[in-house]
Amino acid sequence: MGQKRKHVMAVASAGGHWVQLSRLAPAWAGCEVTYVTTDPGLEAEVREAAEAAGEPQPRFRTVIEANRWQKLRLLRMVLQLAAILVWHRPDVVVTTGAAPGVIALRLAALMRTRTVWIDSIANAEKLSLSGRLAGNHADLWLTQWEHLAAPEGPDFRGSVV
Amino acid sequence: MIFVTVGTQLPFDRLIRAVDKWCAQSDLGGESFAQIGRAEAGTYRPEHISWAETIRPAEFQERVQAARVIVSHAGMGSIITAMRFGKPIVIVPRRAALGEHRNDHQLATVKWLGNRPGIYPVLDEAELPAQVQQILESGAAGGAVPAFAEDRLIETLRGFIHEG
Numbered sequence: 001m002g003q004k005r006k007h008v009m010a011v012a013s014a015g016g017h018w019v020q021l022s023r024l025a026p027a028w029a030g031c032e033v034t035y036v037t038t039d040p041g042l043e044a045e046v047r048e049a050a051e052a053a054g055e056p057q058p059r060f061r062t063v064i065e066a067n068r069w070q071k072l073r074l075l076r077m078v079l080q081l082a083a084i085l086v087w088h089r090p091d092v093v094v095t096t097g098a099a100p101g102v103i104a105l106r107l108a109a110l111m112r113t114r115t116v117w118i119d120s121i122a123n124a125e126k127l128s129l130s131g132r133l134a135g136n137h138a139d140l141w142l143t144q145w146e147h148l149a150a151p152e153g154p155d156f157r158g159s160v161v
Numbered sequence: 162m163i164f165v166t167v168g169t170q171l172p173f174d175r176l177i178r179a180v181d182k183w184c185a186q187s188d189l190g191g192e193s194f195a196q197i198g199r200a201e202a203g204t205y206r207p208e209h210i211s212w213a214e215t216i217r218p219a220e221f222q223e224r225v226q227a228a229r230v231i232v233s234h235a236g237m238g239s240i241i242t243a244m245r246f247g248k249p250i251v252i253v254p255r256r257a258a259l260g261e262h263r264n265d266h267q268l269a270t271v272k273w274l275g276n277r278p279g280i281y282p283v284l285d286e287a288e289l290p291a292q293v294q295q296i297l298e299s300g301a302a303g304g305a306v307p308a309f310a311e312d313r314l315i316e317t318l319r320g321f322i323h324e325g
Contacts, residue, residue, distance in 0.1 A: 160241070
């Protein structure tokens with residue numbers, strides 16, 4: 001009691017990764033929340049969801065879209081995410097991927113911010129490349145498929161559907 | 162009536178061609194809509210159905226809600242949204258061998274999620290019309306998922322957030 005509210009930064013690229021992230025929102029109910037994604041068009045959905053849940057309005061930030069072959073765009077994404085992390089200093093970074101999630105998680109790990117990687121449910125037979133790049137650096141590394149859990153990580157604790 | 166979607170990133174010509182061919186032979190195109198992905202020089206643009214390259218997230222949700230059937234690549238955004246609104250969804254997995262995606266994770270999605278209620282996998286796009294017709298004629302319902310993830314996953318995350 002009397003502790004400062006936790007600040008959660010929830011990160012996912014637009015599309016399937018975002019749809020999965022937004023299904024986890026009750027986990028950060030009552031926290032200070034900053035969402036980071038790649039499509040400004042998602043802000044309306046974030047605002048509506050907060051209102052429906054009776055939560056205070058979260059912060060909403062966007063970064064440039066990039067995939068793993070677009071090196072210059074990736075560099076811009078790194079700089080944008082670094083700026084957001086340094087400016088807002090979350091206590092925890094939670095991500096479902098893809099590129100902005102990997103980058104935010106690796107930057108957060110460098111800043112000793114606690115991190116969660118939840119591998120996409122689309123990866124039903126093997127972990128994603130981004131999951132393997134990020135999972136080992138995450139404090140909590142989860143897969144959504146029980147048969148992909150392993151002693152050295154990731155763990156299975158249920159799925160988004 | 163039918164909302165066709167290929168997700169936010171890559172085009173999926175094999176699916177859009179099959180839909181367009183079918184719309185040319187039926188009157189379905191008039192009431193249907195296709196989201197075809199960011200078109201490049203060689204990308205197929207349909208002639209018998211209204212389409213857009215990308216649509217805003219709010220419009221995506223509206224179109225899912227308004228449709229009777231969703232026809233989609235096997236992407237999780239489309240699948241979860243269709244289930245969320247109780248709409249039957251026919252999924253055609255992208256194949257890496259055909260240059261449709263980086264890898265075959267959409268085949269894995271079909272294998273591991275394709276047996277859930279309301280999800281209708283079609284591996285051969287030639288079978289698309291028959292599958293959609295069958296859903297329309299039977300009035301099949303979609304799947305159903307609650308608004309949020311499984312409780313145990315939410316609780317795991319909540320516990321982690323507050324333990325540090």
